Amino acid sequence: MKYAIIYIIVLFTVNLFPQQSRLSANVVAVSEYIASYQFLRNTEDADEFTKVDSIWAYTLRRTGGCESDALAAMIFTTLTVNKATMVTPVLKIKLTIPFFSASDSTLLKKNRNLPRRFSADAPSGPGSDVDKLAHFFGSAYLSYNFFIFDLSYFIGLFVEVFEESFKVDSRADNRDVRFNMLGIEFGKALKDNPGVMPSSFFKKYSGYYEQSPDN
Numbered sequence: 001m002k003y004a005i006i007y008i009i010v011l012f013t014v015n016l017f018p019q020q021s022r023l024s025a026n027v028v029a030v031s032e033y034i035a036s037y038q039f040l041r042n043t044e045d046a047d048e049f050t051k052v053d054s055i056w057a058y059t060l061r062r063t064g065g066c067e068s069d070a071l072a073a074m075i076f077t078t079l080t081v082n083k084a085t086m087v088t089p090v091l092k093i094k095l096t097i098p099f100f101s102a103s104d105s106t107l108l109k110k111n112r113n114l115p116r117r118f119s120a121d122a123p124s125g126p127g128s129d130v131d132k133l134a135h136f137f138g139s140a141y142l143s144y145n146f147f148i149f150d151l152s153y154f155i156g157l158f159v160e161v162f163e164e165s166f167k168v169d170s171r172a173d174n175r176d177v178r179f180n181m182l183g184i185e186f187g188k189a190l191k192d193n194p195g196v197m198p199s200s201f202f203k204k205y206s207g208y209y210e211q212s213p214d215n
Contacts, residue, residue, distance in 0.1 A: 023069070026072075026073035027073050033058050034114060035106045039058075040113065048116065048118055050199060052198050056197065056198050067144060067190050067194060074137040074140075075134055075141055076100040078133035083096055118202045132175070135176050135179040136201075140187035141187065142187065179205070185201055
């Protein structure tokens with residue numbers, strides 16, 4: 001699974017045990033919401049963009065309106081696996097990195113309910129664009145929290161190189177960079193407008209862009 005490095009970066013920024021415990025609790029709670037009948041009922045007639053907004057709004061409420069905590073929780077909640085495997089480039093050592101996650105049963109239900117088609121060029125199949133959620137919210141987290149020299153853009157590029165060098169167990173998608181950039185925009189916008197919703201940025205992707213006063 002890609003974005004193993006984001007796990008490490010987030011741990012550096014929430015490096016106290018109480019904060020890590022809070023993040024884990026938030027991930028479990030948001031995962032349970034997505035897996036629940038309540039989420040299905042709330043989004044029964046909603047499009048994929050509105051479903052993302054519903055998850056984001058719930059996460060914000062869960063974190064008491066703290067955007068940084070909400071973004072961190074969204075990263076791990078939107079991952080469809082609970083661990084990543086990588087192989088070091090020189091010694092070829094296989095490493096497994098666990099992620100914050102809900103129980104296996106909740107993980108499966110949550111994965112079925114996650115929004116997964118955000119672009120006209122989304123690949124066919126059950127997975128489709130679901131992996132773009134973690135790209136988007138991971139980049140938003142970095143953009144929101146790293147103020148000096150706008151490190152989020154460079155870290156986003158580093159993630160792509162990292163995944164290739166360490167042979168993370170998934171294939172790179174050149175569309176990832178586009179969702180990374182949209183996430184960076186979202187993170188920046190949150191600083192000035194806490195009420196901004198992720199859907200307006202997802203819609204900017206080619207094939208779904210809609211001209212509006214917010215774009």
